Amino acid sequence: MKKKKSYVPDCRAQRIYEIPPSFFASRGIVAVLSDLDNTLATYDEGLPSQECLDYVAALKKEGIAFYIASNNTGKRVKAFSKALGVESCHALFKPLSFFLKRFLRKKGLAPERCVLIGDQCATDVKSGNKAGLFTILVEHLSEKRPLLTKINGLLDAKYRKIISSRGLSPDWRNL
Ligand SMILES: [Mg+2]
Numbered sequence: 001m002k003k004k005k006s007y008v009p010d011c012r013a014q015r016i017y018e019i020p021p022s023f024f025a026s027r028g029i030v031a032v033l034s035d036l037d038n039t040l041a042t043y044d045e046g047l048p049s050q051e052c053l054d055y056v057a058a059l060k061k062e063g064i065a066f067y068i069a070s071n072n073t074g075k076r077v078k079a080f081s082k083a084l085g086v087e088s089c090h091a092l093f094k095p096l097s098f099f100l101k102r103f104l105r106k107k108g109l110a111p112e113r114c115v116l117i118g119d120q121c122a123t124d125v126k127s128g129n130k131a132g133l134f135t136i137l138v139e140h141l142s143e144k145r146p147l148l149t150k151i152n153g154l155l156d157a158k159y160r161k162i163i164s165s166r167g168l169s170p171d172w173r174n175l
Pocket of ligand 1: 039118
C-alpha cells in the first residue's frame with residue numbers, strides 16, 4: 001500500500017464538538033490533544049465557551065484525558081487550560097513533531113492511543129502524523145486569523161483541495 005502523505009488526516013469533521021466521546025472510547029483512544037486557535041475557539045475568544053467546557057467535561061466523564069496542543073504562546077494557552085482544568089503544551093512548533101513526542105513521553109502516553117485534532121493540515125495534521133497519533137482535521141471555526149496563519153492558510157487550502165478532490169480522508173462518521 002502506498003504510504004499516506006503526512007498532511008492527510010485519518011478522518012475529517014466539521015467541528016471538534018460534533019465528535020462524541022464514545023467515538024474515541026470505542027477506538028481505544030485514551031487522550032485527545034486539541035489545537036486551540038480556530039479548533040477549540042476563535043481568535044476573538046479569550047476563554048473557553050460553555051460548549052467547550054461541556055465538551056471537555058464529557059470527555060473526562062468517558063475517562064478520556066484532554067490536552068491543549070498549541071503553537072500559540074503560553075499566556076493564551078494557559079488561560080484556556082486553567083479554565084478547562086486541563087494541562088497543555090504550548091509553542092509546539094507544529095509541523096515539527098519533536099515537542100509533541102516529548103510531551104507524550106513525559107505523560108507516558110502511547111502515540112497510537114492518542115488523537116490530535118486541528119484545523120490546519122500543514123501544521124496540526126503533519127505533526128500528529130509524524131508523531132504517530134490518529135489525526136482529525138476540522139474546518140476553521142472562523143475565517144478571521146492573524147497574518148502569519150494566513151500564509152500557512154494558503155498551503156492548508158492547497159492540501160485541503162487535494163484531500164477533497166481525491167477523497168483521501170473520510171468523514172469520521174464513515175470510518
Ligand atoms: Mg489552529
